[in-house]
Amino acid sequence: MFNFKNAIAVLLITLTSPFVVAENLTIDDAWIREAPPVSRVQAAYAIFKNDQSSDIEIVSASSSAFKKIEFHKTISENGLTKMRQQASIAISAKESAVLKPEGMHMMLFNPVTPLRAGEKVDINFKLSNGNSMTSSFTVKKVSGSDHHQHMHH
Amino acid sequence: MSKSLFITLILTIIAVVSIVGITLYQSGRVDRSDLDNLSATVFRVPRIISPFELTDHTNKTFTQDSLKGNWSFIFFGYTNCPDVCPNTLSTMNVMATNLEKNQPDKVVPRFIMVSVDPERDTVEILSKYIPYFNNSFIGLTGTSSTQIDVITRQFGIPYFISKKSPDDAEYEVQHSGAILLVNPQGNLHALFSAPHDPAKLINEFNLIRYIHEQE
Numbered sequence: 426m427f428n429f430k431n432a433i434a435v436l437l438i439t440l441t442s443p444f445v446v447a448e449n450l451t452i453d454d455a456w457i458r459e460a461p462p463v464s465r466v467q468a469a470y471a472i473f474k475n476d477q478s479s480d481i482e483i484v485s486a487s488s489s490a491f492k493k494i495e496f497h498k499t500i501s502e503n504g505l506t507k508m509r510q511q512a513s514i515a516i517s518a519k520e521s522a523v524l525k526p527e528g529m530h531m532m533l534f535n536p537v538t539p540l541r542a543g544e545k546v547d548i549n550f551k552l553s554n555g556n557s558m559t560s561s562f563t564v565k566k567v568s569g570s571d572h573h574q575h576m577h578h
Numbered sequence: 579m580s581k582s583l584f585i586t587l588i589l590t591i592i593a594v595v596s597i598v599g600i601t602l603y604q605s606g607r608v609d610r611s612d613l614d615n616l617s618a619t620v621f622r623v624p625r626i627i628s629p630f631e632l633t634d635h636t637n638k639t640f641t642q643d644s645l646k647g648n649w650s651f652i653f654f655g656y657t658n659c660p661d662v663c664p665n666t667l668s669t670m671n672v673m674a675t676n677l678e679k680n681q682p683d684k685v686v687p688r689f690i691m692v693s694v695d696p697e698r699d700t701v702e703i704l705s706k707y708i709p710y711f712n713n714s715f716i717g718l719t720g721t722s723s724t725q726i727d728v729i730t731r732q733f734g735i736p737y738f739i740s741k742k743s744p745d746d747a748e749y750e751v752q753h754s755g756a757i758l759l760v761n762p763q764g765n766l767h768a769l770f771s772a773p774h775d776p777a778k779l780i781n782e783f784n785l786i787r788y789i790h791e792q793e
């Protein structure tokens with residue numbers, strides 16, 4: 426029997442869950458590297474986990490805090506380190522896509538205001554099936570002791 | 579692709595590979611027994627650095643002579659670099675912090691970033707960027723790429739300013755992720771290829787230093 430109150434409760438839990446749920450996609454360890462004072466670009470990292478039995482593709486990302494967001498992969502080619510723009514982030518069924526320093530990242534262009542460590546920023550993701558989801562990213566300053574934490578996930 | 583273009587391409591690749599091979603041979607990179615297991619490439623004969631002149635982030639002139647008297651770790655990057663450069667400078671900061679705390683004889687090397695984007699990275703920009711990572715770090719820039727090339731060429735550091743159009747302001751600068759080590763005599767001593775691990779860099783630095791001081 427359909428219980429309207431329970432349905433509302435489930436909906437509320439879903440909407441307020443710390444790890445945003447859409448499809449069967451969870452976003453973990455979502456953080457933005459605090460930009461040094463003069464940088465107009467910075468990177469965001471996260472782990473996207475696909476719990477469903479079909480693939481998920483994130484086709485775009487946007488945030489009111491940045492002018493533009495692109496998906497980039499840092500690669501090394503002919504002795505040069507370069508960033509290759511990626512059309513999407515594909516997460517295979519039951520797999521994870523890991524965005525981490527010197528690998529895949531989201532490239533955040535021109536912050537509206539400089540973001541300091543500790544601040545939280547919402548990033549909205551559009552999926553290939555037309556759905557969208559929002560996740561909260563925490564700004565962090567990487568230095569000294571917490572460096573390893575991010576390096577060796 | 580036309581056949582002649584294809585052949586030209588192949589010949590170019592062969593030429594480049596040969597030049598790189600000859601350069602490597604002449605530079606005398608060897609596997610000395612004590613340095614065998616290092617990830618660093620230690621030059622058999624440290625290379626003399628020809629004169630260059632750059633400006634540091636406090637607006638002082640910095641030349642090849644400024645490198646004398648202490649070991650220096652040198653990285654090439656640019657301030658509008660979102661991932662690799664801040665990550666490398668953080669690695670250097672971990673190294674600096676550890677060495678300051680744990681080095682028994684208090685020999686803490688210099689840590690230097692040379693900008694490969696002099697057009698955007700003015701002295702003023704570097705003066706704000708460099709201390710963000712560590713107050714003792716040194717940032718170097720010039721007024722033109724020609725000035726920067728004097729040091730990148732002899733250090734064997736490739737870079738490429740990839741502007742999509744002449745007025746592209748968000749351009750990326752592709753560059754080597756290597757860290758170079760200069761000895762207190764002011765000669766190029768070793769090369770560390772990316773990715774970099776601060777603990778490993780410290781261990782290898784101390785071994786390289788020890789062997790150099792024995793010689």
Ligand SMILES: [Cu+2]
Binds near residue numbers: 497530531660661
């Ligand atoms: Cu990027």
